[in-house]
Amino acid sequence: MTTLITKTITKICIPLVILFSISLLLAGHNNPGGGFIGGVMFASVISLTYVVFGLKYIKSFFNPSWDKWFGFGLLLSSLTAFGAIVYGHNFFRSLIKFVEIPLYGEIELVSAALFDIGVYFVVIGTLLYIFKNVGEDE
Template identity: 80%
Template sequence: MTTTITKTVTKICLPLVILFSISLLLAGHNNPGGGFIGGVMFASVIALTYVVFGLDYIKSFFDPDWGKWFAFGLILASLTAFAAIPFGHNFFRSAVEFVHLPFFGEVELVSAGLFDIGVYFVVIGSLLFIFKNVGDDE
């Protein structure tokens, strides 16, 4: 049984930690962070929500197939790794492009960012798939 305080803190932490995990994901190429730690942060706050509110309550309105998240991330990361080969470059070669956007200025687009997004989804999918299946009674 959880208390009202625990439920309130979880409701407050949920959007903040998800935004922080996305921030870690996006900052990961040039600064500390990346897909792995961002995915762990996202999975931890969803796992906290499962523990506080109960798996059945969460499944009543939010029941994604975490295996599909894992598969999507694995496919995206793999395609990013192999994408340089048709262009005559080595496996995992990263491409960099600078784009000028209004209000933002010059923005660096890096193909390694797609790999980080793939890792992000692999980590979320695998951790929450395990957590949900261990926590399910069936």
């Protein structure tokens, strides 16, 4: 049984931590952060939600297949790593491209960011799959 205060604080924390997690993910290839720590942050807030509201309540409206998240992330990371070989480069070579966006300026697109996104989904899928299966009563 959790209190009203705990439930209210959790509802406030969910969007903030998810945004922070995405911020860590997107900053990862140039600054501290990346797919792993961003995925851990996302998994922690969903885990907090499971603990505070109960697994049965959450599953009534939000019951994703976390193993599919893991599979998607692993596929994306693998394709990014092997993609360089297709273009005649070494395994895991990152491509950097600069794109001009009107009214914003120049942005840097890096293929390593796709790898980070894949790692993000692998970490989320793995941690929440384990957490959900350990927490279920059979």
